[in-house]
Amino acid sequence: MPLPLREDRVAALSGSVGLPDEVCRVLLRRGIESPEEARAFLRPHLSSVHSPYELPDMEVGVERVKRALAAGEKILVHGDYDADGMSAAALLTLGLRELGGRVEPFVPHRTRDGYDLSDAGIRKASDSGASLIVTADCGVTAVEAVATAASNGVDVVITDHHRPGSEIPNAVAVVDPMLPGSRYPFRDLAGVGVAFKLLSALFDAVGADAPRLNQHLDLVALGTVADQMPLTGENRILVRAGLRALERSRKPGLRSLLAGAGISAEGRIEAEHISFRLAPRLNSVGRMAEADSGLQLLLATDPKEAQRLADHLERQNAERRQTDARVYEDVRKQVGSRLRDEDRAVVVWGDDWHPGVIGIVASRLVERYHRPSIVISFDGDVGRGSGRSIDGFHLFDALRECEPILERFGGHRMAAGMTVRRQHVEELAARLQATARRDLSDREPIQELRLDLEVPMKRLGPDLLRWLGHLAPFGSGNPTPIVMVRGVALERAARVGNDGGHLRFHLSGDGHRVPAIAFGMGRRLQEARSSEGADVALQITENSWNGRREVQARVLDFRPSES
Structure with a gap:
């Protein structure tokens, strides 16, 4: 059951903000x-974001960058091959083209360029x-490459959100909230969030109108949610505004x-649309x-060109799913x-696993075994690995x-x-195993559901769905609330899906289904068919089908009722 709360605190907050008890409990x-x-x-609100000048x-x-714009220099924007x-x-x-910049965009090829x-x-x-060169979502560990660029007479401005290594590149500027000594108040910006900060400062410096930049918040929402950054603090502000910009977006590609x-594009777009539909398609071309x-x-x-490219992404995503299943x-x-x-x-390695899907496979291992998981694919003597973690285990620090x-x-x-x-x-596997035992020794490797609310069955309906929607966008750091109902019947249970x-089924209780x-x-x-009464942990969602909308429970777990 949810951890208890002091009822006077719930009542006080509810009275102050004018929202139902359920919202205030969450x-x-x-x-x-x-x-x-x-x-x-x-x-x-966007007016609440931190000043970009607080970033290193x-x-x-x-x-x-201002000098490059003024002089008409050619600028290479160097991104990364994931959605962020x-x-x-x-x-x-x-953004740079809005200001008259001569810009050449570039992202590396995963297997050929690394x-x-x-x-x-x-x-x-x-x-x-x-x-x-202005980097996007990369560069903070590229010590040798920055030195090579400088020897060729090319300056580098780095925008990144990853932790640096033991040495910081000797670039003209390294804009990264994770740098040692950084005093930026919010350290969980995505790569696209740091890029937006650079452009915010640049637009201000040249006297350009903010709306010219804010029209591109659709891209900020896309990259931030796709990279599974916490939807709290400044990210919540940027993504909330970005989702509304995505609904209005006139970009043919989007x-x-x-x-x-x-x-x-005429309906409401939520963060989970990015997580489960848009991001996999973009990531597929980077992977495959x-x-x-x-x-x-x-x-x-x-x-027409946008449609051709979107069709290409659909084909790549289908291939990615097949390869992912095999690996x-x-x-x-x-x-x-x-x-x-x-x-x-979990640390596993093998030969010739497609390096583009090992990150997805690592995520699936985390879901199945609830342990930090690393998958390494060898090509000859060199292995490329990708890892995913769980709460309580800092994967980057473990690798350091x-x-x-x-x-x-x-x-x-x-x-x-x-x-x-x-x-x-x-040796890597042994070291990571030892670090995980040290950091997670007292934790049983099972997934824990943290319940937000317990409600009677009759409260599962459009009214509660609408009120809880005020807490969106949901994602990492601000998950969709988990609701518990007790003693309900599981009716008409059946397997569905291509492989069953x-x-x-239907949840039934209190005269409500x-x-x-x-x-x-x-x-x-x-287990579902034989249940005489179950306690169910779920998320309240809306299902749309053939123009019809209805409340649907997304069940996360169920057990024999204790009531």
Whole structure:
């Protein structure tokens, strides 16, 4: 059941902000206690964002870009091959062009060029005649590449949100809230968020109108949600505004992307539309082919070209799903034969697994085993790895403890990548296992559901759905509230889905019935059918089908009723 709250605190907050008890209970459980904090959370406004000049090196970075604009220098915008990196590169490209900049956008090829600013980016700058590189979602660990660029007479301004290594690149400016000594009040900006900050300062410095930049907040929402950054603080402000900008967006590429994902541009767009529909399509080209096609889609001005690129993304996403399924089955068999009860991490490696899907496979391992998981694919002697983590285990810090045996690594708390030689992989696995046992020793490796509310069955309806919607956008750091109902019947349970992997049934109690879907619980069909009464943890959602809308319970777990 949800942890108890003092009823006088619930009543006081409800009376101050004029919202139902259920909403106030969720706010209090998320550490939002005062009426002022509640109002700021419920009504995020762009006027509340922090000054971009609080970020490290912002003034010198803005000054260098201003000089390039004034002199008509060619600027290479260097992004990354994931959705955040593409969004950040598109944002910088469009923003600098708004100010008259001569801009060449570029994202590296995952397998041919590798991650981060590297020789490929330096060559592109040289070939295009660029005298300034502005990075997007990368660069903070590119010490050698920045030095090479400088020796070629090319300046570099870095915008990134990843943690740096032991050495900071000697760039003109390194704008990153994660730098040592940074006093920026909010450290969880996405790469696209840091890029937006640079443009905010630049637009201010040249006297350009803010609306010219804010029209591109659709890209900020896209990259921030896709990178699974916490939707709290400044991110909440930017994403809330960005989702509304996405609904109004006239960018042909985004409109084609929405249409291909089955999202109506005329309806309300939520963060989960990005997480589960848009981001996988953008990431698919970065994983399987040329990420440049994703960047060009975001920049497209011709609807026909945008549709062609969107169709390409659909094909790549289908291929990605097939490849992901093959690699996951191979990895799952390996984990099943090697994982011990006392293990607190999963580290697996193999030959010729497609490097574009190992991050997805790592995420699926986390979901299945609830342990930090790293998947490494070897091509000859060199292995590229991708990891995902759980609450309580800082993956980047764990890799930093392994720095002597890694060729390179980067990332943040919940996701990271690394390159390792075959001769060091077993030592890497042993070190990570030891670190996980140290940091997670007292935690049983099971997923915990943190309940926000307990309500009677009759409250599951459009009224509660509407009130809880005031807490959106939902995502990392601000999950969709989890509601518990007790002693309900599970009626008409049946398997659904291509492989029967899901359950569909109705929740019934107090003379009230609500349709329900339980993803991944097909194996529990008999348990559902034999239940004489269940306690159910769920999220209240809206299901749209053939123009009809109805409240639906997304069931996360159920158990025999204790009431």
